[in-house]
Amino acid sequence: MANATFIPTFDVTAEASRAGRFPGRRTVPVVDNRRLSDGIYRLTFRDSYIAGHAKPAQFVDVYSADPTRLMPRPFGVSEVEGDDVSLIFAVVGKGTEEFSHLAAGDTVDVMGPLGKGFDMKAPANYVLVAGGLGVPPLLYAAQKLALRDDATATAAFGYRDERFADDLVAKYAERVESITNAQGNVVDLLNSIEDSLIHGDLPPVILSCGPMPMMRAVASWALARGIPCQLSLEARMGCGYGTCYVCVVDTAAGRQKVCVAGPVFTPEQLGWDK
Amino acid sequence: MANATFIPTFDVTAEASRAGRFPGRRTVPVVDNRRLSDGIYRLTFRDSYIAGHAKPAQFVDVYSADPTRLMPRPFGVSEVEGDDVSLIFAVVGKGTEEFSHLAAGDTVDVMGPLGKGFDMKAPANYVLVAGGLGVPPLLYAAQKLALRDDATATAAFGYRDERFADDLVAKYAERVESITNAQGNVVDLLNSIEDSLIHGDLPPVILSCGPMPMMRAVASWALARGIPCQLSLEARMGCGYGTCYVCVVDTAAGRQKVCVAGPVFTPEQLGWDK
Amino acid sequence: MNKQVNVYEPHEWKHSTIVAGVEWKNPVGTASGTFQYDACHWFYDVSQMGAVTTKGVSPVPWEGNPGPRTTESPSGTVNSVGLQNPGVDHYLVDELPKLKKEGATVITNVAGHCDDDYAEVVAKLADCPADMLEINVSCPNVTHGGMSVGTDPVALNRLITRLRHITSKPLIVKLTPNVTDIVSIAKAAVDGGADALSMINTLVGMRIDIRTGEPILANRTGGVSGPAVLPVGLSFVWRVRQALPDIPIIGIGGIDSGEKALEYLYAGANAVEVGAAALYEPTAPMRVARELDDLLDSRPQLAAKLAAGQTWR
Amino acid sequence: MNKQVNVYEPHEWKHSTIVAGVEWKNPVGTASGTFQYDACHWFYDVSQMGAVTTKGVSPVPWEGNPGPRTTESPSGTVNSVGLQNPGVDHYLVDELPKLKKEGATVITNVAGHCDDDYAEVVAKLADCPADMLEINVSCPNVTHGGMSVGTDPVALNRLITRLRHITSKPLIVKLTPNVTDIVSIAKAAVDGGADALSMINTLVGMRIDIRTGEPILANRTGGVSGPAVLPVGLSFVWRVRQALPDIPIIGIGGIDSGEKALEYLYAGANAVEVGAAALYEPTAPMRVARELDDLLDSRPQLAAKLAAGQTWR
């Protein structure tokens, strides 16, 4: 049920574009929703604007159909096919529980793409380091990199248990390495492939997303080796588009908004190099 | 969408009966919903308990599927067929607007039957005096009376404009008289049939439901002629089952709860005979 | 997500609590003004609640405010009943005996327009079988007494000190959220001899009918309750608990699930009461109690503290 | 039911209002802390709002509270931003010029930890192109200043009297609902020289994570806003309007539709501001303005009063 109070019945994207504005919250059709592993789902909806504009690490605000739950739920774009946009999410609370029940034929409210994506201009071997639900932006990075001649993708994914995204990323990445909690963590994984990264044809650039402690470990691993590194952060958000000052992270330049200054930051920006 | 927070998935009526309790709020299937006239709908749902127990002028609490709108909406039962219960309602606000969109195959939350019904034990010619949306309880009274040998029903319905219930009540009542606002009010109608009521085979008893000013006029018409009269009142309700003291009306015995002391009161109980 | 509980099934309570020396079968009570024996006993066995709190009783019958007395607000309800009740004498011969016959743990909510009113009611209740008295100094819907006492620490301290001398029953003081400084008021009640505090009563609120431009309630303003007030109630319990580590607190406001009841216990409440939810779901108090009983299974530390009459904080 | 408005279409405003001498194109503004030029101008033409109220500015940059800074509540949101802002100097060279270039009517929200802070900001703003200043004495998320001034009539009166001497710009004083007696506080502001009042700021509230038993906000408590607070905001506007028939009032709290804005106008507000709704629907302020513009068509008496700077009550 789309929330009756605010859902426009006109074509928001078309009307906003005509007026030279960024399209706001809109109701879009769900194309698919499937369980990838225990409590982890891949939701696909149709939205030409997000499909046409999203860059890896940009995110989408998804809204509950329950009008008592008003706040946006941000999720990184995980794949785009034509006008279809996929997200991968874990059920952690009421909103994601609700989204797990969405099915083709339903609608869902979204807004995006939001935030700044990874900087992937440089020719490089992009090392995609994901922890847990950090997979989505990196999967999408792999999808984009697969189209390029001047760059390659090496996935280094750390899972709690089930390797729910190895198959997905294997479609795009040159190389897929992964590890589960029982075997070790992503730094162990990075250590095990360090040599090949450093001696590869293209210089390595780390793109990473995952829990904060992991990001810190990845950042110091990269800093110690002089490998450029970009981190996609999470923070509780109030709006997702920069109007509320809710989503801040401490950076070298003071508290900044994750939703517009980020979600991607370098360790240097975060002051983690000090 | 039934509100996820409180809707039991078990059979409330069966479980409550087993425990010797009155069945509480439950989710029931909508069987039919049709527009009777401009902004007036007849909603039919399936609930064996209400169907089996409801007396004319008893009402049903209907609940919004929107969890921001929590309060019950009370409606008089208008007809019962087998396990199917019908209500007739006017769209006056957000809840009734929502209910107007219900369709067969949907579900809706209800509780009932609630309140005390008309006292229809006496053999009599029951004169069913309705104004506007006062029709439902009187239609149901006519349906019940149609089964009896010792009583008859005379409908005297006043409408704002469209005569949306004449057809419905004609199935049950011996006689159907109606009037629209443009022609006059129900007291005019009563005056026009006064002779036949007084000289009929059975003594007249007035059952009435409608706006307060109309009820007052009907009551004084009846009092002036010594005709017994029962009035089904409306009041904003908090619960519908007697727990909150919200729904009071001033009576000769002080402020009483419409939902449990009523909704049916005699003019004498209301002190309108003074 | 919770497994759904069948509220009509008999249940052995696993987790009790103690509030000011009174044992509750479980930490969930009904809130005053939303529970009447005659109405609720049709829906569930009232003796199975942690406690039931009855409607405010006054020395003589009160007729309350004129109607309409309710209006809706987003995730809330606004009421202006104004403490209509048949008086303490009627209560003592009618509702209380019925409740006690069923074996319920009873909190009698006490209303008054002035100190003498409260004193009179408490005196009449001194020897009755009610388990606890809840002094309602927080009703926003009466002109005298009610909220005016609950917003003034000096007046409140005087009242509670006086009542303390009249009764040996556990005295709960029910506080209003419509104040600048809840801690000074809570302290005044405790210093006066309150055995426990309950909070929150309703927030002052209103709605307007845009067809007429006039307030919907005859009384113009009323009291807001229901899920909308949940975060407010939690913050009041939290702040009072931080200031007063030992006083038993009953958390009230917006509880309609075991999870929300649990939030109150973590905020520092020893027990909770369910109010508005019972209006639109008569078995809500029992459902909340059952859900909480299950949630406490996986929280043995909290459960142990409650059972011992202690709090999480 | 309303016909749905297309917020992206150009619109000729039919119904304006006047607040403390300043003409608003329509009676709907944005609420402070939920509007930033850089974020919102992508979604709508900010010059088309009745007014835009910018985030509280302090004498120097403030970093606000640590995160998490938000949690959800039923039909509401709880925030503990704590007035993070880049300071008044930055505001004067960055946000304000952009807004004025677009032709917006601007209300600058002023924050401070103490009287000197407020005075310093107001002095710096005295000659700027902002149309009105809104003095935020009602933020529940800062330890000093903020709400503490807004809960004390004497302190508030002293502050406003002082600010009144520094600026000739229309001064709006923004009040907190977390008080026992709003009327005495409103009077203190007006006596000190306030040209208008705005209300309400957020209600103190909190949520607890039942997985950890700990408050979700790093700051523990925050401010509740959104639809849940609608009835509370209405009652504050109503009560102040009853006591002060002439002071311009900007109604705030839970507005997410033209109908709810209209309730505030009937309660006695001269204009309204939309806050939390903009967080989950960026074009909400514009939609509310458009819906209200249509609703006022059928209420010529109210519309005429607003256009003349008068109120319904």
Ligand SMILES: Cc1cc2nc3c(=O)[nH]c(=O)nc-3n(C[C@H](O)[C@H](O)[C@H](O)COP(=O)(O)OP(=O)(O)OC[C@H]3O[C@@H](n4cnc5c(N)ncnc54)[C@H](O)[C@@H]3O)c2cc1C
């Ligand atoms: C930029 C960004 C990208 C993200 N991408 C993904 C992704 O691709 N896949 C994925 O599974 N998760 C992602 N997350 C986390 C995801 O937003 C939360 O898991 C989700 O909002 C939880 O919603 P809920 O309703 O189930 O939780 P509830 O606890 O019911 O939510 C209550 C409120 O808290 C917020 N909240 C709760 N947990 C988080 C959290 N960890 N981060 C941010 N807000 C939270 C919710 O948005 C909501 O406003 C991302 C977060 C950010 C900030």
Ligand SMILES: Cc1cc2nc3c(=O)[nH]c(=O)nc-3n(C[C@H](O)[C@H](O)[C@H](O)COP(=O)(O)OP(=O)(O)OC[C@H]3O[C@@H](n4cnc5c(N)ncnc54)[C@H](O)[C@@H]3O)c2cc1C
């Ligand atoms: C005993 C009884 C029997 C009734 N039977 C019928 C009937 O058979 N057919 C019919 O069309 N109407 C009937 N009504 C009136 C019906 O309950 C209201 O029209 C309906 O509740 C309006 O709901 P809403 O959501 O559209 O209005 P809203 O204004 O959006 O509702 C807000 C709140 O106010 C209450 N409310 C609003 N108007 C009324 C009203 N007139 N009476 C009581 N509560 C109100 C609602 O129940 C709700 O709690 C009856 C009322 C009572 C008390």
Ligand SMILES: Cc1cc2nc3c(=O)[nH]c(=O)nc-3n(C[C@H](O)[C@H](O)[C@H](O)COP(=O)(O)O)c2cc1C
């Ligand atoms: C209809 C109604 C009547 C109430 N009457 C009383 C009362 O008599 N005494 C009292 O102390 N509180 C009374 N209250 C307040 C509740 O007990 C409770 O404190 C408040 O509603 C908040 O809880 P809730 O959000 O669960 O409803 C009443 C509340 C409602 C809704």
Ligand SMILES: Cc1cc2nc3c(=O)[nH]c(=O)nc-3n(C[C@H](O)[C@H](O)[C@H](O)COP(=O)(O)O)c2cc1C
């Ligand atoms: C994220 C957020 C930040 C806020 N920051 C400020 C502020 O800086 N200054 C202020 O006066 N009010 C601030 N407020 C309060 C709002 O302006 C408004 O008074 C309140 O949210 C009630 O309105 P609403 O229910 O429409 O949100 C803030 C509110 C929110 C939600």
Ligand code: FES
């Ligand atoms: S979430 Fe609102 S500014 Fe980032």
Ligand code: FES
């Ligand atoms: S509606 Fe609650 S007592 Fe009648």
